[in-house]
Amino acid sequence: MFFFSHLGDHNLILTRIALKGFTMNNIDFPQISLTSSDRFINRELSWLAFNTRVMEEAMNTKHPLLERVRFLSISAANLDEFYMVRVAGLKGQVRAGITTISEDGLTPAQQLEAINAAAQQLLKSQQDCWIALKDLLHKEGIKVLKHKELSDRDAKWLENYFMDHIFPVLTPLAIDPAHPFPFIPNLGFSLVMLLQRRNSKEHLRALIPIPHLIERFVRLPGSAIRFIPIEEVVEMFLDRLFPNYEPLQISNFRIIRDSEMEIDEEAEDLVRTFETALKRRRRGSVIRLTVNQAMTEELSSVIIDEIVVDEDDVFHLGGILGMADLSQLIVKERTDLLFEPFNARFPERVRDFGGNVFQAVRKKDMIVHHPYESFDVVVQFVRQAARDPKVVAIKQTLYRTSNDSPIIEALIEAAEAGKSVTAMVELKARFDEEANIRWARDLERAGVQVIYGFMDKKTHAKVNLVVRREAKGLRSYVHYGTGNYHPITAKIYTDLSFFTCDPALTADAARLFNYMTGYASPAGMEKLYYAPLTMRDRLLELIENEISNAKNGKPSGLWAKMNSVVDPILIDAMYRASNAGVPIELVVRGICCLRPGVKGMSENIRVKSIVGRYLEHARIIAFANGQDLPSRSAKVYISSADWMPRNLNRRVETLVPIENPTVHRQVLDEILVLNLRDTEQSWTLNADGSYARAAADENGLNVHHYFMTNPSVSGRGSAAGGVRPKPPKSGKSKSRMITTLLIDGTKVKTSPKDEDE
Secondary structure (H helix, E strand, C coil): HHHHHHHCHHHHHHHHHHHHCCCCCCCCCCCCCCCCCCHHHHHHHHHHHHHHHHHHHCCCCCCCCHHHHHHHHHHHHHHHHHHHHHHHHHHHHHCCCCCCCCCCCCCHHHHHHHHHHHHHHHHHHEEEHHHHHHHHHCCCCEECCCCCCCCCCHHHHHHHHHHHHHHHHHCCEECCCCEEECCCCCCCCCEEEEEEECCCEEEEEEEEEEECCCCCCEEECCCEEEEEHHHHHHHCHHHHHCCCCCCEEEEEEEEEEECCCCCCCCCHHHHHHHHHHHHHCCCEEEEEEEEEECCCHHHHHHHHHHCCHHHEEEEEECCCCHHHHHHHHCCCCCCCCCCCCCCCCCHHHHHHHCHHHHHHHHHHEEEECCCCCCHHHHHHHHHHHHHHCCCEEEEEECCCCCCHHHHHHHHHHHHCCCCCEEECCCCCCCCCCHHHHHHHHHHHHHCCCCEECCCCEEEECCCEEEEEEEECEEEEEEEEEEECCCCCHHHHHHEEEEEEECCCCCHHHHHHHHHHHCCCCCCCCCCCCECCCCCHHHHHHHHHHHHHHHCCCCCCEEEECCECCHHHHHHHHHHHHHHEEEEEEEEEECEEEEEECCCCCCCCEEEECCCCCCEEEEEEECCCCCCCCCCCEEEEECCCCCCCCHHHCCCEEEEEEEEHHHHHHHHHHHHHHHHHHHHCCEEEEEECEEEEECCCCCCEEEEEEEHCCCCCCCHHHCCCCCCCCCCCCCCCCCCHHHHHHCCCCCCCCCCCCCCCC
């Protein structure tokens, strides 16, 4: 992992645990047997490496200062969720006595040991980062103060604010045999103290939980931008909560609880079962306790004993706890310290047809590249379907969506207009379960046929099918996406929306919905592949085809972009392909368990990760198919699935072929090629599991900036033209990798009218 390279001796030991003897200073990484567990990188440590890359963006001076604070906040929130979910699962295995070894050869207990050591260092690095950012903020006039730094005027204002807005919602609690230790909720932040009664030797141990609804930082009045943390405010006015007592010791702590939910698969009422499980989640066991480094052993022992947490899960930090709250410091008025606002383009092709999405799609397949092109076109597709009297049916999957979702509103409007509307609502979308229950009930009240999907699988596919009555009979239109139907995340996630009325792909969408609603495996799929039944087999078939081409002396190659690569079956297939001479280029934002660049195993595989302004989320896979990539003969797919066992075995996912020449060119020659060419936001995965930031290059490419300023091909319509990067050519040499060839920034003009427009 990248962070091992500069975090000291303890993490060198940790690296050796993860690699079981391999050290990072090997010039030639040892050859690994294709049956050895060493061929895999540990999933959890790979995720921690990803989150370290997120934190490193907070140190990236190319980003505006408040955006750097945002990256730090995101890395902290990510780590919280990691403990709530992944660490909780491993601890549950340890408690159950499970010693099953992971694909990379570690028991659950060994993984927890490695995780805690890496997380401890990551937490320390976050604190160091905050100290540096706090100083920079101070120089920019954004100050986070301690109560001793306040003027008398500030203190007087704060006293009134405290009594009006904070005092009424706080509950001071004594800790003694007559007062049981209170329940502290997940992510609960509290002050703990030892008090002494005035003019007496009587001591009192006490606790003040800070409710979630109270802002962590109080903004002080005045033209200057000044904040004070809530814990400082409470400490200032402790005598209002405990009159006649003086503090001897005061500190704070924060806990994380298990968020996992166990669902009874025989439950007759799935919604009610989830509501009960959500209540259990809030009282989950404590997974991590973080305490202020200044907390005395006397106070910490009280906390540890009362909330029942292992010593190994107690983290002592010298600094601010709960760094996810730092997002509250991102003030909108300092636009000079934020990313320049970006307004997404609306596809010109739809404008050519007066905003009618159906006419535009009927003319030709279209792909929309979010967030550079507006998600409004997806919303418009559903709204037009709801209001079009010729539309007779709408079928929609819903995994995550936003509050006041326009998609939900359109589906309700369609149902109230008498159309047949079916919504596949996935209740098991982690942390969105409550919202999805609420949407499901709203939809049902409007007359939508709501289906909750499989008990043992998540419905993660992104599909919207519209059936319309036209002159020659019924015609279907379908939207396949790589991201959720979520207007908010569509502004910060890079995703693809593919619109088509291809009879085969629309018929396949209908068959997929029948599978999701009726559970019967569909027969006769024409073009669409789907998990959990056919996707992995198709991917393996395509990889084997590349192996065959390489062995027969034909050009071969695999390019792919996704969030995670974990599935051991597909990883082993790529190792076989590498050994056959197939060049493989992967852009994997997050977890990657594949170990690239190992002689005799993966020397023809390169892996990079892109972390920047937008969260890379689109999944694209391209197979050379007998010609050098990129080429028109390449087989190109977009997908809702990452290459993980959960996606391929336990989720409903789609693998959609891209055949239209213009869309094919946009996805392969533009989006995928430029992701491979990016240098400014890229990290390279090394064989030992470490990550190295791409070397600085004055002519380097920032793929996010590029797409913000260069409209795509597919949606341009009558506005087609302009400039595009020259597509690189792949070499035939086994050792010659695409990344080394994608450095030519030459641009060439395209014809004013694309041949397939």
